[in-house]
Amino acid sequence: MTRKYFGTDGIRGKVGKAPITPDFVMRLGYAAGQVLAKVKHQESNRPTVLIGKDTRISGYMLEAALQAGFAAAGVDVVLAGPVPTPAIAYLTRALRLNAGVVISASHNPFDDNGIKFFSAQGTKLPDDVELEIEAGLEREMGCVPSEKLGKARRLDDAQGRYIEFCKSSFPNELDLRGLKIVVDCAHGAAYHIAPHVLHELGAEVIAIGNQPNGLNINDKVGATDTAALAQAVVHHHADLGIALDGDADRLMMTDSTGRVYNGDELLYLMAQDRLQQGQLSGVVGTLMTNMALEVAFAELGVPFARAKVGDRYVLELMREHGWILGGEGSGHLLCLDKHSTGDGIISALQVLSALRRHNKTLPEFFAGISMFPQALVNVRVPVGTDWQKNAAMVADKAEVEAELGKNGRVLIRASGTEPLIRVMVEAREEAIAKQMAQRLAAFLA
Numbered sequence: 001m002t003r004k005y006f007g008t009d010g011i012r013g014k015v016g017k018a019p020i021t022p023d024f025v026m027r028l029g030y031a032a033g034q035v036l037a038k039v040k041h042q043e044s045n046r047p048t049v050l051i052g053k054d055t056r057i058s059g060y061m062l063e064a065a066l067q068a069g070f071a072a073a074g075v076d077v078v079l080a081g082p083v084p085t086p087a088i089a090y091l092t093r094a095l096r097l098n099a100g101v102v103i104s105a106s107h108n109p110f111d112d113n114g115i116k117f118f119s120a121q122g123t124k125l126p127d128d129v130e131l132e133i134e135a136g137l138e139r140e141m142g143c144v145p146s147e148k149l150g151k152a153r154r155l156d157d158a159q160g161r162y163i164e165f166c167k168s169s170f171p172n173e174l175d176l177r178g179l180k181i182v183v184d185c186a187h188g189a190a191y192h193i194a195p196h197v198l199h200e201l202g203a204e205v206i207a208i209g210n211q212p213n214g215l216n217i218n219d220k221v222g223a224t225d226t227a228a229l230a231q232a233v234v235h236h237h238a239d240l241g242i243a244l245d246g247d248a249d250r251l252m253m254t255d256s257t258g259r260v261y262n263g264d265e266l267l268y269l270m271a272q273d274r275l276q277q278g279q280l281s282g283v284v285g286t287l288m289t290n291m292a293l294e295v296a297f298a299e300l301g302v303p304f305a306r307a308k309v310g311d312r313y314v315l316e317l318m319r320e321h322g323w324i325l326g327g328e329g330s331g332h333l334l335c336l337d338k339h340s341t342g343d344g345i346i347s348a349l350q351v352l353s354a355l356r357r358h359n360k361t362l363p364e365f366f367a368g369i370s371m372f373p374q375a376l377v378n379v380r381v382p383v384g385t386d387w388q389k390n391a392a393m394v395a396d397k398a399e400v401e402a403e404l405g406k407n408g409r410v411l412i413r414a415s416g417t418e419p420l421i422r423v424m425v426e427a428r429e430e431a432i433a434k435q436m437a438q439r440l441a442a443f444l445a
Contacts, residue, residue: 005137006130008310008416010116012105015058020113022065028115029069031136033150035129036075036098046150050095052080052088052158053103054189054247057214058113062103066115071150072143080158082212084189084248085116086343087162093122093340094161104189104247107224108417110217122340124312159193166197169338170349174356176203180238184229186222187212188246194345198242201349206236223250223331223344230258240362244344249311250331251344253351255362263331264290266351269365270335271325273354275302279337284317284326286310287411291372291426310416311342329374372408373430375437377423378415379444387412387421393443400425400436408433412440 005011005019011028013020019028036047051066053059059082067077075098080091085102092100100118108114117125117133125133143149181203185191187210195207208228209221221228223245233241233254241254253261261269267283274280282303285293289306297304307317311332318326318336327333333347355361387393393412401410408427415422421444425437 003131004134006134008312009106010102010114012108012112012114012417015056015111015113020058020062022061025062025065025115026069026072027137027141028133029066030073030141031069031133031139032099032101032117033070033073033075034136035132037073046074046076046148047098048076048078050078050080050088050092050097050100050155051103052083052085052091052100052189054085054105055082055187055191055212055214055217056103056105056110056113056246058111059103062113062115066101066103067152069141071152072141073150074144074148075150077150077152079152079154081154082189082192083158083162084193084244084343084345086249086339086341086346087158087165087189087193089118089122089341090162090165090339091155091158092118092120094165095155096120099125102247106247107218107222107245107250110215110219118341123315124341163193163196163200166193166343166345166349167200169335169346170201171353171357174353176201176352176356178202179240179352180204180206180236182206182208182229182232182236182238182241184209184221184223184226184232184241184243185248186218186244186246187216188218188222188244188248190244190248190345194242194244194248197345197349206232206238208232217246222246223252226252226254226260230254230260234258242348245331248344249342251333251347252331253348253362259363261362261366262329263327263333264293264329265366265371266331266347267325267327267333268293268296268369269354269362270333270347270350271297271302272365273350273357274325275300276358280325282321282323282325284314284321284323286314286328287413288329288424290329290374291409292369296369309413315341372426372428373433374424374426375430375433377437377441378420379423379441381419381421381444383419385414385419385421385444387414387444390443393440396443397440400440404432404436410436410440
């Protein structure tokens, strides 16, 4: 069975247009509730799910719709309010609940939204469970008898619980005293959490992107637009900057000059730190991971594997190999000895602990590696477009790959969250990468 609604990161789209409508989301809650009712932990207890959201104005509407669907299926709901996506993964596991649900479109604009699920173990739902929920969506929605309807309650200390969890991932013998850090919360779910975590670990914190109004999430702030962070770091003479996205599962950082370090670079830093501590068996990247990492890991004797793009696929490959470190250039970074899913705040703390442990700055950690220039062109296409049916594009891709040889590579793929074809070319020279990416993208115009 093929997926109709679920993408690589849940169900996502424009609010008010299928499938992100109140009626669909209510049916989704009911279908998911029916699936969860089959696997409740104890036969005597009704299943219970945790619902969190980011700061989009549409979160109120979708939260109510989900709650109604779960109640109709006889599932109790615990409401966490606005908290990061990884907080729901943690709290679901810590509270021994059946599942967690996050209402968020991550790094997308405010008028998008989405629904993603976590299992009782705090991991993304397996494909077969998502397909079972999709099958339930094709059936008519019902309702359990009144005496079996689900109830809802609010989790008042969700923020505090998660702050303590994040701090527990930072070594007890280290602190952040003496560091001035700018943190950009993207007007998103970490606005009332990330600054507190850093402050309580001893840093002087300057927070930006921490005034959400329901409409400004990811708007010229956060991990997908780091210009504001770089400017603030330089203006405040800060030691470094941290940028999260709307649901705080992505991370970008800057040094004191405002130079931005992406997920690939931060993954390499964490790998170096783990290797020196004897805690690194291998690293998982994606098809988009910079070739420089592959070359560097080979020189260090560190096994490296590429997964499909998407943090769920990185996680699957990490588990297959039994490795604890993986990530994507977009800033999704996974440290399985610290959390069950990608977490922007915890990843930042791993970078900060490495800087503290080795008494180095970000530039000093990257003295021995230069990233290959990557050119990425996103082409908006009609839904369902298959670029591989474009014979001319397929032929030209082969020609470009032959021209690059061992000095670069080409990756063309459909986005898992938007109607886009992403054309990426990597080469040792930036001009060549850009020219070839634009050459290939022209076939989709």
